[in-house]
Amino acid sequence: MKHHIIIAIALIFSMSSCEDFLDTSLDTNQTNETLATDRGSIWAFANAFYSPIHYGYSAIDGNIFASASDEAQQASAASNVIYFNKGMVNTNVNPLSYFYTNCYEGIRAANYFLDYVADGKGKALLELNRNLVTDAENYKRDLLSLDWYIAEAHIARAYYYAELIKMYGGMPIVEQTMSQNDRQMISRSSYDECVEYIVKEIDTWKDKLAKDWNNYADREGRFTLGAALAIKSRVLLYAASPLHNPTGDNVKWMRAAQAANEFLANSDIHYELDSSYENYFNGETSLTSPETIYLVRRAASNSLEQANYPIATPGGKSGVCPTENLVSQYEYIGEPDPSNPYANRDPRLAASVVVNGSLWNGRTISQAPGETDDMANANASPTGYYLKKFLTDGLNLIQGQTAQHNWVAFRYAEILLNYAEAMNEAFGPMNAPDGYVMSAKDALQKVRDRASVSLPAVDVSSIEAFRQAVKHERQIELAFEDHRYWDLLRWNDAMTILNQPVKGVKINKSGEVYSYSVVDVASRVFYERNYYLPLLRSEIENSNGTLEQNPKY
CATH class of the missing domain: 1.25.40 (Serine Threonine Protein Phosphatase 5, Tetratricopeptide repeat)
Structure with missing residues:
Protein backbone atom coordinates (compact mmCIF):
# COMPACT_ATOMS: atom_id res chain seq x y z
CA MET A 1 0.00 0.00 0.00
CA TYR A 57 -4.07 22.03 -29.61
CA SER A 58 -0.62 20.87 -28.50
CA ALA A 59 -0.55 17.43 -30.13
CA ILE A 60 2.69 17.90 -32.06
CA ASP A 61 5.12 20.81 -32.45
CA GLY A 62 2.98 22.64 -29.90
CA ASN A 63 0.18 22.66 -32.46
CA ILE A 64 -2.66 20.60 -33.89
CA PHE A 65 -1.97 17.30 -35.68
CA ALA A 66 -3.40 18.37 -39.05
CA SER A 67 -0.02 18.63 -40.80
CA ALA A 68 0.43 14.87 -40.44
CA SER A 69 -2.40 14.42 -42.96
CA ASP A 70 -3.31 16.02 -46.27
CA GLU A 71 -5.15 18.79 -44.41
CA ALA A 72 -2.12 21.01 -43.85
CA GLN A 73 1.59 21.67 -44.27
CA GLN A 74 3.82 23.00 -41.51
CA ALA A 75 5.42 26.31 -42.48
CA SER A 76 8.58 25.50 -40.54
CA ALA A 77 10.89 22.82 -41.92
CA ALA A 78 12.20 22.18 -38.39
CA SER A 79 9.17 20.29 -37.09
CA ASN A 80 8.54 16.87 -35.62
CA VAL A 81 5.63 16.30 -37.98
CA ILE A 82 8.21 15.63 -40.70
CA TYR A 83 8.59 12.12 -39.20
CA PHE A 84 5.00 11.45 -40.22
CA ASN A 85 5.21 13.27 -43.55
CA LYS A 86 8.20 11.18 -44.67
CA GLY A 87 7.29 7.85 -43.11
CA MET A 88 10.25 8.12 -40.74
CA VAL A 89 8.49 7.30 -37.47
CA ASN A 90 10.49 4.46 -36.00
CA THR A 91 11.26 2.56 -32.81
CA ASN A 92 13.57 5.32 -31.62
CA VAL A 93 11.61 8.39 -32.72
CA ASN A 94 7.84 8.63 -32.37
CA PRO A 95 6.61 12.19 -31.70
CA ASP A 207 -26.05 3.84 -16.22
CA LYS A 208 -24.14 4.84 -13.09
CA LEU A 209 -22.85 8.07 -14.67
CA ALA A 210 -24.34 11.53 -14.29
CA LYS A 211 -26.54 12.58 -17.21
CA ASP A 212 -25.19 16.14 -17.08
CA TRP A 213 -23.66 18.63 -14.66
CA ASN A 214 -26.43 21.24 -14.81
CA ASN A 215 -26.76 21.26 -11.02
CA TYR A 216 -23.06 20.67 -10.34
CA ALA A 217 -21.13 23.32 -12.22
CA ASP A 218 -17.96 22.43 -10.32
CA ARG A 219 -18.04 18.97 -11.95
CA GLU A 220 -17.76 20.25 -15.52
CA GLY A 221 -15.01 18.39 -17.33
CA ARG A 222 -15.96 14.98 -15.93
CA PHE A 223 -17.40 12.13 -17.99
CA THR A 224 -21.15 11.88 -18.38
CA LEU A 225 -23.44 9.31 -19.96
CA GLY A 226 -23.20 11.16 -23.27
CA ALA A 227 -19.39 11.07 -23.22
CA ALA A 228 -19.37 7.33 -22.51
CA LEU A 229 -21.76 6.58 -25.38
CA ALA A 230 -19.72 8.82 -27.70
CA ILE A 231 -16.55 6.85 -26.89
CA LYS A 232 -18.39 3.61 -27.59
CA SER A 233 -19.71 4.94 -30.91
CA ARG A 234 -16.26 5.94 -32.11
CA VAL A 235 -14.60 2.71 -30.99
CA LEU A 236 -17.13 0.47 -32.71
CA LEU A 237 -17.03 2.58 -35.89
CA TYR A 238 -13.25 2.15 -36.02
CA ALA A 239 -13.60 -1.58 -35.30
CA ALA A 240 -16.02 -1.98 -38.22
CA SER A 241 -13.79 -0.05 -40.66
CA PRO A 242 -11.70 -1.83 -43.34
CA LEU A 243 -8.38 -1.65 -41.45
CA HIS A 244 -9.86 -3.68 -38.60
CA ASN A 245 -12.58 -5.47 -40.56
CA PRO A 246 -10.86 -6.65 -43.76
CA THR A 247 -13.58 -9.19 -44.58
CA GLY A 248 -16.30 -6.54 -44.42
CA ASP A 249 -18.21 -8.36 -41.67
CA ASN A 250 -21.61 -6.64 -41.71
CA VAL A 251 -22.25 -7.60 -38.08
CA LYS A 252 -19.52 -5.15 -37.06
CA TRP A 253 -21.16 -2.38 -39.08
CA MET A 254 -24.53 -3.16 -37.54
CA ARG A 255 -22.96 -3.00 -34.11
CA ALA A 256 -21.45 0.42 -34.92
CA ALA A 257 -24.83 1.61 -36.18
CA GLN A 258 -26.49 0.37 -32.99
CA ALA A 259 -23.95 2.23 -30.85
CA ALA A 260 -24.56 5.54 -32.63
CA ASN A 261 -28.30 4.93 -32.49
CA GLU A 262 -28.05 4.24 -28.76
CA PHE A 263 -26.66 7.75 -28.34
CA LEU A 264 -29.17 9.46 -30.64
CA ALA A 265 -32.21 7.64 -29.25
CA ASN A 266 -31.37 8.04 -25.57
CA SER A 267 -34.00 10.23 -23.92
CA ASP A 268 -31.78 10.91 -20.89
CA ILE A 269 -29.29 13.01 -22.87
CA HIS A 270 -30.00 16.04 -24.98
CA TYR A 271 -27.65 17.30 -27.68
CA GLU A 272 -28.15 19.17 -30.93
CA LEU A 273 -26.13 20.98 -33.56
CA ASP A 274 -25.01 24.47 -32.66
CA SER A 275 -26.70 27.15 -34.75
CA SER A 276 -23.35 28.47 -36.01
CA TYR A 277 -20.47 26.30 -37.22
CA GLU A 278 -18.11 29.29 -37.31
CA ASN A 279 -18.89 30.61 -33.84
CA TYR A 280 -18.93 27.19 -32.20
CA PHE A 281 -15.13 26.90 -32.15
CA ASN A 282 -14.43 30.42 -30.92
CA GLY A 283 -13.79 31.47 -27.34
CA GLU A 284 -16.12 30.02 -24.73
CA THR A 285 -19.01 29.16 -27.07
CA SER A 286 -18.43 25.41 -26.89
CA LEU A 287 -18.61 25.48 -23.07
CA THR A 288 -22.37 25.98 -23.13
CA SER A 289 -23.25 24.80 -26.64
CA PRO A 290 -25.78 21.95 -26.94
CA GLU A 291 -23.42 20.37 -29.50
CA THR A 292 -20.64 19.71 -26.99
CA ILE A 293 -20.46 16.22 -25.55
CA TYR A 294 -17.03 16.42 -23.96
CA LEU A 295 -14.28 19.02 -24.08
CA VAL A 296 -10.93 19.78 -22.46
CA ARG A 297 -10.23 23.32 -21.30
CA ARG A 298 -7.02 25.05 -20.34
CA ALA A 299 -6.37 28.54 -19.01
CA ALA A 300 -6.79 31.38 -21.51
CA SER A 301 -3.69 31.78 -23.67
CA ASN A 302 -2.47 32.97 -27.05
CA SER A 303 -0.16 30.07 -27.85
CA LEU A 304 -2.46 28.82 -30.61
CA GLU A 305 -2.51 32.25 -32.23
CA GLN A 306 1.26 32.62 -31.88
CA ALA A 307 1.71 29.28 -33.59
CA ASN A 308 -0.69 29.97 -36.47
CA TYR A 309 -1.15 33.68 -37.17
CA PRO A 310 0.49 34.71 -40.47
CA ILE A 311 4.17 35.51 -40.12
CA ALA A 312 3.39 39.08 -41.22
CA THR A 313 1.21 39.53 -38.14
CA PRO A 314 3.46 40.59 -35.24
CA GLY A 315 4.07 37.51 -33.08
CA GLY A 316 2.75 35.00 -35.63
CA LYS A 317 4.67 31.98 -36.94
CA SER A 318 2.35 30.76 -39.78
CA GLY A 319 2.40 27.22 -38.38
CA VAL A 320 -0.25 24.85 -39.70
CA CYS A 321 -1.11 25.96 -43.24
CA PRO A 322 -4.16 24.37 -44.89
CA THR A 323 -3.57 22.70 -48.25
CA GLU A 324 -5.25 23.01 -51.61
CA ASN A 325 -6.01 19.29 -51.20
CA LEU A 326 -8.47 20.30 -48.48
CA VAL A 327 -9.62 23.66 -49.82
CA SER A 328 -10.56 22.18 -53.21
CA GLN A 329 -13.03 19.86 -51.46
CA TYR A 330 -15.29 22.68 -50.25
CA GLU A 331 -18.26 22.61 -52.60
CA TYR A 332 -19.75 25.51 -54.51
CA ILE A 333 -23.20 26.68 -53.45
CA GLY A 334 -23.53 28.99 -56.44
CA GLU A 335 -21.84 29.71 -59.73
CA PRO A 336 -18.02 29.77 -59.58
CA ASP A 337 -16.49 33.24 -59.82
CA PRO A 338 -13.53 33.14 -62.25
CA SER A 339 -11.89 36.10 -60.48
CA ASN A 340 -12.35 34.69 -56.96
CA PRO A 341 -12.15 30.92 -56.50
CA TYR A 342 -13.23 31.27 -52.84
CA ALA A 343 -16.56 32.96 -53.50
CA ASN A 344 -19.86 31.03 -53.40
CA ARG A 345 -18.38 28.09 -51.53
CA ASP A 346 -19.50 25.99 -48.58
CA PRO A 347 -19.48 28.52 -45.67
CA ARG A 348 -17.29 26.16 -43.67
CA LEU A 349 -14.39 27.20 -45.88
CA ALA A 350 -14.57 30.82 -44.72
CA ALA A 351 -15.02 29.60 -41.14
CA SER A 352 -11.95 27.37 -41.26
CA VAL A 353 -9.35 28.81 -43.65
CA VAL A 354 -7.80 32.23 -44.21
CA VAL A 355 -7.47 32.72 -47.96
CA ASN A 356 -5.96 35.47 -50.05
CA GLY A 357 -8.24 38.48 -49.68
CA SER A 358 -9.56 37.44 -46.26
CA LEU A 359 -9.93 40.14 -43.62
CA TRP A 360 -7.83 38.73 -40.78
CA ASN A 361 -6.09 40.37 -37.82
CA GLY A 362 -7.42 43.76 -38.84
CA ARG A 363 -6.05 43.73 -42.39
CA THR A 364 -6.64 42.15 -45.78
CA ILE A 365 -4.39 39.17 -46.44
CA SER A 366 -2.44 39.86 -49.65
CA GLN A 367 0.02 37.18 -50.78
CA ALA A 368 1.08 38.27 -54.28
CA PRO A 369 4.75 39.15 -54.88
CA GLY A 370 5.73 42.40 -53.17
CA GLU A 371 2.67 42.51 -50.93
CA THR A 372 2.51 42.24 -47.13
CA ASP A 373 2.02 38.47 -47.06
CA ASP A 374 4.27 37.73 -50.05
CA MET A 375 4.62 33.94 -50.18
CA ALA A 376 8.34 34.37 -50.85
CA ASN A 377 8.86 35.87 -47.39
CA ALA A 378 10.65 33.67 -44.88
CA ASN A 379 8.19 31.38 -43.04
CA ALA A 380 5.17 32.64 -44.97
CA SER A 381 2.54 30.06 -45.79
CA PRO A 382 3.87 27.65 -48.42
CA THR A 383 0.32 26.78 -49.49
CA GLY A 384 -1.31 30.20 -49.84
CA TYR A 385 -3.60 29.50 -46.88
CA TYR A 386 -3.59 30.07 -43.12
CA LEU A 387 -5.54 28.42 -40.32
CA LYS A 388 -8.66 30.21 -39.08
CA LYS A 389 -10.67 27.53 -37.26
CA PHE A 390 -10.17 27.65 -33.45
CA LEU A 391 -8.30 30.99 -33.58
CA THR A 392 -9.51 34.25 -32.10
CA ASP A 393 -9.23 37.03 -34.63
CA GLY A 394 -7.18 40.11 -33.83
CA LEU A 395 -5.40 39.17 -30.59
CA ASN A 396 -2.54 41.55 -29.84
CA LEU A 397 0.25 39.04 -29.33
CA ILE A 398 2.87 41.67 -28.59
CA GLN A 399 0.86 42.91 -25.63
CA GLY A 400 0.04 39.39 -24.48
CA GLN A 401 -3.70 39.42 -25.15
CA THR A 402 -5.27 35.97 -24.62
CA ALA A 403 -8.43 34.00 -25.37
CA GLN A 404 -10.11 30.77 -24.30
CA HIS A 405 -9.37 27.63 -26.33
CA ASN A 406 -11.49 24.56 -25.62
CA TRP A 407 -10.50 21.29 -27.26
CA VAL A 408 -13.74 19.56 -28.21
CA ALA A 409 -13.04 15.85 -27.95
CA PHE A 410 -16.57 14.71 -28.82
CA ARG A 411 -19.43 16.65 -30.37
CA TYR A 412 -22.87 15.87 -31.71
CA ALA A 413 -21.95 16.33 -35.38
CA GLU A 414 -19.43 13.49 -35.11
CA ILE A 415 -22.10 11.15 -33.76
CA LEU A 416 -24.37 12.00 -36.70
CA LEU A 417 -21.51 11.26 -39.11
CA ASN A 418 -20.67 8.02 -37.27
CA TYR A 419 -24.31 7.05 -37.60
CA ALA A 420 -24.46 7.94 -41.30
CA GLU A 421 -21.38 5.89 -42.10
CA ALA A 422 -22.34 2.81 -40.11
CA MET A 423 -25.99 2.83 -41.19
CA ASN A 424 -24.99 3.09 -44.85
CA GLU A 425 -22.63 0.14 -44.60
CA ALA A 426 -25.11 -1.95 -42.62
CA PHE A 427 -28.42 -1.06 -44.28
CA GLY A 428 -27.79 1.32 -47.19
CA PRO A 429 -28.23 5.10 -47.42
CA MET A 430 -32.03 5.29 -47.27
CA ASN A 431 -33.10 2.43 -44.99
CA ALA A 432 -33.91 2.83 -41.29
CA PRO A 433 -35.10 -0.45 -39.73
CA ASP A 434 -37.46 -0.36 -36.77
CA GLY A 435 -35.83 1.13 -33.71
CA TYR A 436 -33.43 3.36 -35.61
CA VAL A 437 -34.01 7.09 -35.36
CA MET A 438 -33.31 8.01 -38.99
CA SER A 439 -31.66 6.87 -42.21
CA ALA A 440 -28.00 7.37 -43.04
CA LYS A 441 -28.96 10.05 -45.55
CA ASP A 442 -31.05 11.93 -42.98
CA ALA A 443 -28.16 12.02 -40.50
CA LEU A 444 -25.72 13.30 -43.10
CA GLN A 445 -28.21 15.89 -44.29
CA LYS A 446 -28.55 17.33 -40.78
CA VAL A 447 -24.85 18.13 -40.74
CA ARG A 448 -24.88 19.59 -44.24
CA ASP A 449 -27.99 21.68 -43.64
CA ARG A 450 -26.38 23.30 -40.61
CA ALA A 451 -23.58 24.45 -42.92
CA SER A 452 -25.90 25.57 -45.73
CA VAL A 453 -29.22 24.38 -47.14
CA SER A 454 -27.85 25.34 -50.57
CA LEU A 455 -25.21 22.61 -50.70
CA PRO A 456 -25.60 20.17 -53.63
CA ALA A 457 -27.72 17.07 -53.18
CA VAL A 458 -25.92 13.97 -51.93
CA ASP A 459 -25.68 10.90 -54.15
CA VAL A 460 -27.73 8.11 -52.55
CA SER A 461 -27.81 5.83 -55.60
CA SER A 462 -25.64 3.18 -53.94
CA ILE A 463 -23.77 2.27 -50.79
CA GLU A 464 -20.52 3.00 -52.61
CA ALA A 465 -21.60 6.47 -53.75
CA PHE A 466 -22.90 7.41 -50.32
CA ARG A 467 -19.70 6.07 -48.72
CA GLN A 468 -17.77 8.68 -50.68
CA ALA A 469 -20.24 11.36 -49.57
CA VAL A 470 -19.66 10.41 -45.93
CA LYS A 471 -15.89 10.50 -46.36
CA HIS A 472 -16.16 13.93 -47.97
CA GLU A 473 -18.40 15.25 -45.20
CA ARG A 474 -16.05 14.09 -42.46
CA GLN A 475 -13.15 15.75 -44.26
CA ILE A 476 -14.98 19.08 -44.33
CA GLU A 477 -17.05 19.10 -41.13
CA LEU A 478 -14.27 17.71 -38.91
CA ALA A 479 -11.37 19.55 -40.55
CA PHE A 480 -8.38 20.11 -38.23
CA GLU A 481 -10.11 18.31 -35.32
CA ASP A 482 -7.68 15.35 -35.29
CA HIS A 483 -9.93 13.02 -37.28
CA ARG A 484 -8.55 13.08 -40.82
CA TYR A 485 -5.29 11.17 -40.26
CA TRP A 486 -7.00 8.42 -38.29
CA ASP A 487 -9.94 8.27 -40.71
CA LEU A 488 -7.56 7.68 -43.62
CA LEU A 489 -5.92 4.88 -41.65
CA ARG A 490 -9.12 3.10 -40.62
CA TRP A 491 -10.52 3.36 -44.17
CA ASN A 492 -7.31 1.82 -45.54
CA ASP A 493 -6.98 4.96 -47.70
CA ALA A 494 -3.69 6.19 -46.26
CA MET A 495 -1.45 4.33 -48.72
CA THR A 496 -3.19 6.19 -51.53
CA ILE A 497 -3.89 9.63 -50.07
CA LEU A 498 -0.80 10.08 -47.91
CA ASN A 499 1.58 9.14 -50.71
CA GLN A 500 0.34 12.02 -52.85
CA PRO A 501 2.00 15.46 -52.72
CA VAL A 502 0.27 18.18 -50.76
CA LYS A 503 -0.70 21.13 -52.91
CA GLY A 504 -1.07 24.86 -52.55
CA VAL A 505 -1.68 27.85 -54.78
CA LYS A 506 0.79 30.25 -56.32
CA ILE A 507 -0.68 33.74 -56.24
CA ASN A 508 0.04 36.52 -58.71
CA LYS A 509 -1.52 39.89 -59.36
CA SER A 510 -2.02 41.94 -62.52
CA GLY A 511 -3.40 45.37 -61.80
CA GLU A 512 -6.13 44.71 -59.24
CA VAL A 513 -6.83 41.16 -60.36
CA TYR A 514 -5.35 38.11 -58.60
CA SER A 515 -4.64 34.85 -60.37
CA TYR A 516 -4.15 31.43 -58.81
CA SER A 517 -2.35 28.35 -60.05
CA VAL A 518 -2.20 25.03 -58.22
CA VAL A 519 1.31 23.81 -57.39
CA ASP A 520 2.90 20.92 -55.53
CA VAL A 521 4.20 22.08 -52.16
CA ALA A 522 5.73 18.97 -50.62
CA SER A 523 5.97 15.25 -51.26
CA ARG A 524 4.64 12.80 -48.71
CA VAL A 525 5.59 9.22 -47.87
CA PHE A 526 3.46 6.64 -46.10
CA TYR A 527 4.49 2.99 -45.74
CA GLU A 528 2.28 0.00 -45.05
CA ARG A 529 3.79 -0.36 -41.59
CA ASN A 530 2.65 3.19 -40.70
CA TYR A 531 -0.94 2.04 -40.28
CA TYR A 532 0.16 1.42 -36.69
CA LEU A 533 2.69 3.38 -34.71
CA PRO A 534 5.72 1.56 -33.34
CA LEU A 535 6.32 0.99 -29.68
CA LEU A 536 9.55 2.62 -28.62
CA ARG A 537 12.56 0.31 -28.55
CA SER A 538 12.97 1.02 -24.84
CA GLU A 539 9.47 -0.34 -24.16
CA ILE A 540 10.24 -3.56 -25.99
CA GLU A 541 13.59 -4.00 -24.29
CA ASN A 542 12.25 -3.27 -20.80
CA SER A 543 9.50 -5.84 -21.26
CA ASN A 544 12.04 -8.69 -21.49
CA GLY A 545 10.37 -9.92 -24.65
CA THR A 546 6.81 -9.76 -23.32
CA LEU A 547 5.72 -6.95 -25.68
CA GLU A 548 5.76 -7.66 -29.41
CA GLN A 549 6.61 -4.84 -31.81
CA ASN A 550 4.16 -3.90 -34.56
CA PRO A 551 5.06 -5.50 -37.91
CA LYS A 552 7.84 -4.18 -40.16
CA TYR A 553 9.42 -1.83 -37.60
Missing part, protein backbone atom coordinates in the same frame (compact mmCIF):
# COMPACT_ATOMS: atom_id res chain seq x y z
CA LYS A 2 2.82 2.38 0.88
CA HIS A 3 4.46 1.66 -2.48
CA HIS A 4 1.21 2.35 -4.32
CA ILE A 5 0.59 5.62 -2.48
CA ILE A 6 4.04 6.89 -3.43
CA ILE A 7 3.40 5.99 -7.06
CA ALA A 8 0.02 7.73 -7.04
CA ILE A 9 1.39 10.89 -5.40
CA ALA A 10 4.21 11.10 -7.92
CA LEU A 11 1.75 10.62 -10.73
CA ILE A 12 -0.56 13.37 -9.56
CA PHE A 13 2.33 15.79 -9.04
CA SER A 14 3.56 15.11 -12.55
CA MET A 15 0.14 15.95 -13.98
CA SER A 16 -0.76 18.95 -11.86
CA SER A 17 0.96 21.45 -14.15
CA CYS A 18 -1.84 21.09 -16.73
CA GLU A 19 -4.63 23.51 -15.93
CA ASP A 20 -8.07 22.07 -16.57
CA PHE A 21 -11.54 22.22 -15.08
CA LEU A 22 -10.33 19.95 -12.31
CA ASP A 23 -7.82 20.46 -9.53
CA THR A 24 -5.41 17.58 -10.03
CA SER A 25 -2.93 18.64 -7.37
CA LEU A 26 -2.37 16.97 -4.01
CA ASP A 27 -1.13 18.55 -0.78
CA THR A 28 2.61 17.89 -0.65
CA ASN A 29 2.59 17.95 3.15
CA GLN A 30 0.37 14.90 3.46
CA THR A 31 1.96 11.77 4.89
CA ASN A 32 0.89 8.18 4.30
CA GLU A 33 -1.05 8.33 7.55
CA THR A 34 -2.95 11.56 6.84
CA LEU A 35 -3.57 10.47 3.27
CA ALA A 36 -5.38 7.38 4.50
CA THR A 37 -7.58 9.35 6.90
CA ASP A 38 -8.43 12.45 4.88
CA ARG A 39 -11.54 12.11 2.72
CA GLY A 40 -10.25 14.96 0.55
CA SER A 41 -7.74 12.49 -0.87
CA ILE A 42 -10.65 10.65 -2.49
CA TRP A 43 -11.44 13.70 -4.59
CA ALA A 44 -7.77 14.28 -5.43
CA PHE A 45 -7.42 10.74 -6.74
CA ALA A 46 -10.79 11.01 -8.52
CA ASN A 47 -9.50 14.06 -10.39
CA ALA A 48 -6.07 12.69 -11.23
CA PHE A 49 -7.17 10.28 -13.94
CA TYR A 50 -8.49 13.18 -16.03
CA SER A 51 -5.23 15.07 -16.32
CA PRO A 52 -3.61 13.10 -19.18
CA ILE A 53 -6.65 13.45 -21.47
CA HIS A 54 -5.57 14.61 -24.92
CA TYR A 55 -5.49 18.38 -25.49
CA GLY A 56 -5.36 18.49 -29.27
CA LEU A 96 3.39 10.80 -30.20
CA SER A 97 5.13 8.48 -27.75
CA TYR A 98 4.34 10.94 -24.96
CA PHE A 99 0.67 10.17 -25.46
CA TYR A 100 1.32 6.45 -25.05
CA THR A 101 2.87 7.29 -21.68
CA ASN A 102 0.02 9.66 -20.80
CA CYS A 103 -2.63 7.04 -21.56
CA TYR A 104 -1.05 4.49 -19.27
CA GLU A 105 -0.60 7.15 -16.59
CA GLY A 106 -4.31 7.85 -16.86
CA ILE A 107 -5.12 4.14 -16.67
CA ARG A 108 -2.85 3.73 -13.65
CA ALA A 109 -4.48 6.72 -11.93
CA ALA A 110 -7.94 5.26 -12.59
CA ASN A 111 -6.84 1.87 -11.28
CA TYR A 112 -5.37 3.45 -8.17
CA PHE A 113 -8.55 5.37 -7.42
CA LEU A 114 -10.65 2.23 -7.84
CA ASP A 115 -8.32 0.31 -5.51
CA TYR A 116 -8.32 3.16 -3.01
CA VAL A 117 -12.11 3.21 -2.58
CA ALA A 118 -12.80 -0.51 -3.09
CA ASP A 119 -14.44 -2.80 -0.55
CA GLY A 120 -16.16 0.03 1.31
CA LYS A 121 -12.93 1.97 1.98
CA GLY A 122 -14.23 5.04 0.18
CA LYS A 123 -17.50 5.10 2.09
CA ALA A 124 -15.62 4.61 5.37
CA LEU A 125 -13.41 7.62 4.62
CA LEU A 126 -16.49 9.73 3.89
CA GLU A 127 -17.88 8.81 7.32
CA LEU A 128 -14.66 9.37 9.22
CA ASN A 129 -14.58 12.34 11.65
CA ARG A 130 -18.02 13.44 10.58
CA ASN A 131 -21.39 13.98 12.26
CA LEU A 132 -23.70 12.11 9.91
CA VAL A 133 -26.77 13.85 11.38
CA THR A 134 -25.79 17.51 11.23
CA ASP A 135 -23.82 17.02 8.02
CA ALA A 136 -26.36 14.73 6.36
CA GLU A 137 -26.82 16.76 3.17
CA ASN A 138 -23.12 17.04 2.43
CA TYR A 139 -22.63 13.39 3.26
CA LYS A 140 -25.41 12.42 0.86
CA ARG A 141 -23.83 14.55 -1.86
CA ASP A 142 -20.43 12.97 -1.21
CA LEU A 143 -21.85 9.46 -1.49
CA LEU A 144 -23.47 10.36 -4.80
CA SER A 145 -20.19 11.84 -6.02
CA LEU A 146 -18.28 8.74 -4.99
CA ASP A 147 -20.62 6.53 -7.01
CA TRP A 148 -20.27 8.81 -10.04
CA TYR A 149 -16.50 8.94 -9.76
CA ILE A 150 -16.17 5.18 -9.56
CA ALA A 151 -18.13 4.89 -12.80
CA GLU A 152 -16.03 7.67 -14.36
CA ALA A 153 -12.81 5.82 -13.55
CA HIS A 154 -14.06 2.88 -15.60
CA ILE A 155 -14.98 5.19 -18.48
CA ALA A 156 -11.55 6.81 -18.24
CA ARG A 157 -9.96 3.41 -18.73
CA ALA A 158 -12.19 2.87 -21.77
CA TYR A 159 -11.21 6.26 -23.18
CA TYR A 160 -7.47 5.72 -22.76
CA TYR A 161 -7.58 2.25 -24.30
CA ALA A 162 -9.62 3.62 -27.21
CA GLU A 163 -6.88 6.14 -27.89
CA LEU A 164 -4.11 3.54 -27.52
CA ILE A 165 -5.60 0.99 -29.92
CA LYS A 166 -6.33 3.72 -32.46
CA MET A 167 -2.59 4.39 -32.60
CA TYR A 168 -0.97 1.05 -31.82
CA GLY A 169 -3.49 -1.75 -32.30
CA GLY A 170 -3.99 -4.24 -29.49
CA MET A 171 -2.37 -3.24 -26.19
CA PRO A 172 -1.78 -4.73 -22.72
CA ILE A 173 -4.91 -4.47 -20.58
CA VAL A 174 -4.07 -3.47 -17.02
CA GLU A 175 -6.72 -3.42 -14.30
CA GLN A 176 -4.55 -3.32 -11.18
CA THR A 177 -2.42 -0.55 -9.71
CA MET A 178 1.21 -1.28 -10.47
CA SER A 179 4.43 0.46 -11.34
CA GLN A 180 5.29 1.17 -14.94
CA ASN A 181 7.87 -1.62 -15.00
CA ASP A 182 5.25 -4.10 -13.80
CA ARG A 183 2.88 -2.91 -16.49
CA GLN A 184 5.46 -3.59 -19.18
CA MET A 185 5.54 -7.27 -18.24
CA ILE A 186 1.97 -7.82 -19.46
CA SER A 187 1.57 -9.10 -23.01
CA ARG A 188 -0.57 -7.38 -25.60
CA SER A 189 -4.21 -8.30 -26.07
CA SER A 190 -5.57 -8.37 -29.62
CA TYR A 191 -7.30 -5.34 -31.12
CA ASP A 192 -10.68 -7.08 -30.96
CA GLU A 193 -10.11 -8.12 -27.34
CA CYS A 194 -9.39 -4.50 -26.46
CA VAL A 195 -12.55 -3.37 -28.24
CA GLU A 196 -14.60 -5.85 -26.22
CA TYR A 197 -12.96 -4.67 -23.01
CA ILE A 198 -13.77 -1.03 -23.81
CA VAL A 199 -17.39 -1.81 -24.70
CA LYS A 200 -17.83 -3.91 -21.56
CA GLU A 201 -16.47 -1.11 -19.35
CA ILE A 202 -18.90 1.35 -20.91
CA ASP A 203 -21.94 -0.93 -20.94
CA THR A 204 -21.36 -2.00 -17.34
CA TRP A 205 -20.94 1.50 -15.94
CA LYS A 206 -22.83 3.86 -18.27
